[in-house]
Amino acid sequence: MKKAWIVLLLLLNGCQIRTLNPHSQVAGDQAMLIYLSFAIMIVVMAVVFVLLIRFAWKYKQTAKNKDDVPEEINSNKRLEIMWTLFPVLLLAILAVPTVVVTYHVSPESRNGTDNAAANEAAIHIQVTAERYDWTFTYENGKQSNRLVLPVGEQAILHLQSEDVIHSFWVPELGGKQDVIPGKEILFEVTPDKTGTFLGKCAEFCGVNHALMRFDTDVLQEKAYRNWLQEE
Amino acid sequence: MTLPIWDNVLYMPGDVIAAWIMMLLVGPILLLWLSKTKKWPLVWEYMRTTNHRKIGSMYVLFGFLFFLRGGIDALLMRTQLAVPENNFWVFQGDKYNEVFSTHGTMMIFFAAMPLLIGLMNIAVPLQIGARDMAFPFLNAVSFWMFLAGGMLFNMAFFLDSSPNAGWTAYTPLSTDTYTQTEGNDYYLFALQVSGLGTTLTAVNMIVTILRHRAPGMKWNRMPLFPWATLVTSLLILVAFPVLTIALFLLMFERLFDTSFFSGEAGNPVYWQHLFWIFGHPEVYILALPAFGIFSDVISTFSRKKVFGYTAMVLSLCLIGFLGFMVWAHHMFTVGLGPMANTFFAITTMLIAIPTGIKVFNWLFTMRNGVVRFTVPMLFALAFIPTFVMGGVTGVMLSVAAADMQFHDTHFVVAHFHYTIIGSTILGVFAGIYYWYPKITGKLLDRRLGIWHLGLFITGFHLTFFLMHITGLNGMPRRTYTYQWGENLFAFNFISTIGAFLMGAGMAVFIWNIIRTRQSGDHAGADPWQGRTLEWLVSSPAPEHPFTKQPVVDQRDAFWYAKQAGRRMAAGTDSRPAPIAGKTIQPLCIGAILWLLSLSMIYQWWILAVLSGVLVLVMFLLRTWRDERINTIGKEGTADE
Ligand code: HEM
Ligand SMILES: [Cu+2]
Ligand SMILES: [Cu+2]
Numbered sequence: 001m002k003k004a005w006i007v008l009l010l011l012l013n014g015c016q017i018r019t020l021n022p023h024s025q026v027a028g029d030q031a032m033l034i035y036l037s038f039a040i041m042i043v044v045m046a047v048v049f050v051l052l053i054r055f056a057w058k059y060k061q062t063a064k065n066k067d068d069v070p071e072e073i074n075s076n077k078r079l080e081i082m083w084t085l086f087p088v089l090l091l092a093i094l095a096v097p098t099v100v101v102t103y104h105v106s107p108e109s110r111n112g113t114d115n116a117a118a119n120e121a122a123i124h125i126q127v128t129a130e131r132y133d134w135t136f137t138y139e140n141g142k143q144s145n146r147l148v149l150p151v152g153e154q155a156i157l158h159l160q161s162e163d164v165i166h167s168f169w170v171p172e173l174g175g176k177q178d179v180i181p182g183k184e185i186l187f188e189v190t191p192d193k194t195g196t197f198l199g200k201c202a203e204f205c206g207v208n209h210a211l212m213r214f215d216t217d218v219l220q221e222k223a224y225r226n227w228l229q230e231e
Numbered sequence: 232m233t234l235p236i237w238d239n240v241l242y243m244p245g246d247v248i249a250a251w252i253m254m255l256l257v258g259p260i261l262l263l264w265l266s267k268t269k270k271w272p273l274v275w276e277y278m279r280t281t282n283h284r285k286i287g288s289m290y291v292l293f294g295f296l297f298f299l300r301g302g303i304d305a306l307l308m309r310t311q312l313a314v315p316e317n318n319f320w321v322f323q324g325d326k327y328n329e330v331f332s333t334h335g336t337m338m339i340f341f342a343a344m345p346l347l348i349g350l351m352n353i354a355v356p357l358q359i360g361a362r363d364m365a366f367p368f369l370n371a372v373s374f375w376m377f378l379a380g381g382m383l384f385n386m387a388f389f390l391d392s393s394p395n396a397g398w399t400a401y402t403p404l405s406t407d408t409y410t411q412t413e414g415n416d417y418y419l420f421a422l423q424v425s426g427l428g429t430t431l432t433a434v435n436m437i438v439t440i441l442r443h444r445a446p447g448m449k450w451n452r453m454p455l456f457p458w459a460t461l462v463t464s465l466l467i468l469v470a471f472p473v474l475t476i477a478l479f480l481l482m483f484e485r486l487f488d489t490s491f492f493s494g495e496a497g498n499p500v501y502w503q504h505l506f507w508i509f510g511h512p513e514v515y516i517l518a519l520p521a522f523g524i525f526s527d528v529i530s531t532f533s534r535k536k537v538f539g540y541t542a543m544v545l546s547l548c549l550i551g552f553l554g555f556m557v558w559a560h561h562m563f564t565v566g567l568g569p570m571a572n573t574f575f576a577i578t579t580m581l582i583a584i585p586t587g588i589k590v591f592n593w594l595f596t597m598r599n600g601v602v603r604f605t606v607p608m609l610f611a612l613a614f615i616p617t618f619v620m621g622g623v624t625g626v627m628l629s630v631a632a633a634d635m636q637f638h639d640t641h642f643v644v645a646h647f648h649y650t651i652i653g654s655t656i657l658g659v660f661a662g663i664y665y666w667y668p669k670i671t672g673k674l675l676d677r678r679l680g681i682w683h684l685g686l687f688i689t690g691f692h693l694t695f696f697l698m699h700i701t702g703l704n705g706m707p708r709r710t711y712t713y714q715w716g717e718n719l720f721a722f723n724f725i726s727t728i729g730a731f732l733m734g735a736g737m738a739v740f741i742w743n744i745i746r747t748r749q750s751g752d753h754a755g756a757d758p759w760q761g762r763t764l765e766w767l768v769s770s771p772a773p774e775h776p777f778t779k780q781p782v783v784d785q786r787d788a789f790w791y792a793k794q795a796g797r798r799m800a801a802g803t804d805s806r807p808a809p810i811a812g813k814t815i816q817p818l819c820i821g822a823i824l825w826l827l828s829l830s831m832i833y834q835w836w837i838l839a840v841l842s843g844v845l846v847l848v849m850f851l852l853r854t855w856r857d858e859r860i861n862t863i864g865k866e867g868t869a870d871e
Contacts, residue, residue: 019705045616060602069534073538088584098577099577102576107566164409165403171705
């Protein structure tokens, strides 16, 4: 129980923790789901822990009862139905937002509908993963190993791999997306706050997987334009 | 380190050299000790045995040795991760990758599985009143196949070619385009050989439970460990062939340049589907037997029948069944689309329901009982909260959209260690303490047992609890380093301390084994006030238990017979017992399969063909031999 308190404190202090410090709508939804599932699970854990401690303590063997043969009570319909339906209820509460958010954030691959790919209003960036570097190619042809995005504008990242499977992950901007050779996957993000974050490859890809990192800057519109024009 | 040998320069990393030196020191000492204490006849005996208790003991022994090996790997990883930007010994880059690949594979296939299968071998026949496993010869073959695979896998390290693509060996990384060394070939063949052994064990268990129960032991009178074993064996029978196929495809890809997982026609994601269609049932293959052990332990030490027996059995079956419908929850970030992601999220959540039912049934078994804090029971009391914590993070992971944050981070590492160590490893230790009298005739020391549990469980929670937080804070798994300023240092450091506490716990356990060997208490047939049939036979279990099978007239019949002060009636109609024999053939089959694998790995085709033919011939010859024809009459009359 003491440990649960430590987590709770850390969570209240959540801005320390990267996945709970969202800078986009998607990451925000995901953080909400993390909090929600955590809260529901705390309820489950509390019930089990309390029962466990109570039963182990109350029915422990003592000098008095050590030769007793307890009465057999081997089923109790009411209780059994309760602990079947109670989890169903909790899971239903969890399932609804899960389905909604999952439908919203699951990306489609290029061969699906081309809506996103053809979206003219958005910024399109080609992202190439090759052991152990990331290359970002912007619409004006500029190439960089930094991901730079303007705040408040929709960006569509075209993820491609030159070799093995990698995974694109900036915790503050949302969950990860695998980058799979022979396929282009679109990752949409609209950052809603500025900041600088460490991005990482999250799928094991070989010797220097641990070093396959990149920096991400979310800048104001004007700073972004300036950066694009820089050599 | 480089060694000049003749004209060549041989490069050997320091850890491999250290391991060789250790081997060269320990090996001769071991041989000398065996000679000194005149143990060779005993070794020869075990090499040819087909007895279920002896085979089970060997499974447990080697499973435990491999567990220590995997544990040392774990300590090396934790030391490398103790501080940011660390450079501990050689464990950066590929070396670290080799260590976690070896650790994961070793623990799952060569520690957890054999430890459980060993306990099943020891306890299940006794618990159902059988006189041995249905196919004793096959049982020995399974064991030697497991050991051949395990030896092969360990050898890779000594030849500095450990696998380095993780225990999941995702393509295309695991194909020869990206990992050229023999490491992943060792992985393939070691799993292939030991996996076949596991499949054969499953067949053996199923037939034993179907055909060799004591008279009157109806399905609803069978203890829960045999039930769990039955369901597990059915899972193995469906899941392992999928692994076999996947491994064959990858073998063709690596050795013969096919393109199942690459190129125009292939797709690297196919591997992930195949692997997880096997892999998710595998985690239940590891968990269900442990559930069975705990059900028996909790019932015995609460002095009550297990609560909600029917619900317990049904939820075992339901978990097993649902286990086949959730594999893609390991692939939420692959981009399977919203439909697949939500489907697999929901099926995964559903598994929580039967699991929850089991937890409440365990709790209510204790209620109104007389709870004795013996060492196995203390393990059970540690298991419930630990496993429930692993279970609730499992539900959190099933939330597909949130899993995109959790996936492939240390949050996941924490989750599966909570479930696997919480259920399987604690279950195995509970089982070892519980059945030790049946294995050796002695009881393990209680005080040392409590120290073992205390150190292990404290260390465990220190190590893994904090990994939830590092994972949420952006630490991907399978990375050998992280930076200062990522806010990960303190957690990782404490985590490493915890890992060494777990190591200390294991040292206490080994000390307990040694102490007990020298001066332990001899246990009677029934040291725990047991309820099931294994406590009817003497300790250690004799080579031929139950010359007459007991008649079972209710669940926990042995307990109620004791209560009523009567002995259990002996059955009249008994099936001919399986026939024990002494034969060196199973060991030879294992050894030849080992040779076959080795020659495939190094592509010595002639040797491969020869050993392949030889092993086939041995199996065919065996098919024509049936010792029942000669012996049944004799044993049959001896039994009546
Ligand atoms: C005894 C204490 C143990 C410790 C301290 C420990 C530690 C670790 C650590 C730190 C990792 C993560 C490596 C990384 O991603 O960088 C890991 C991975 C893993 N562990 Fe353990 N572990 C222990 C026991 C076990 C046991 C008993 C099992 C299973 C029966 C197990 C199965 C695994 C698996 C399957 C992986 C994943 C390997 C991979 O990523 O390919 N571990 N362990
Ligand atoms: Cu990577
Ligand atoms: Cu799974």
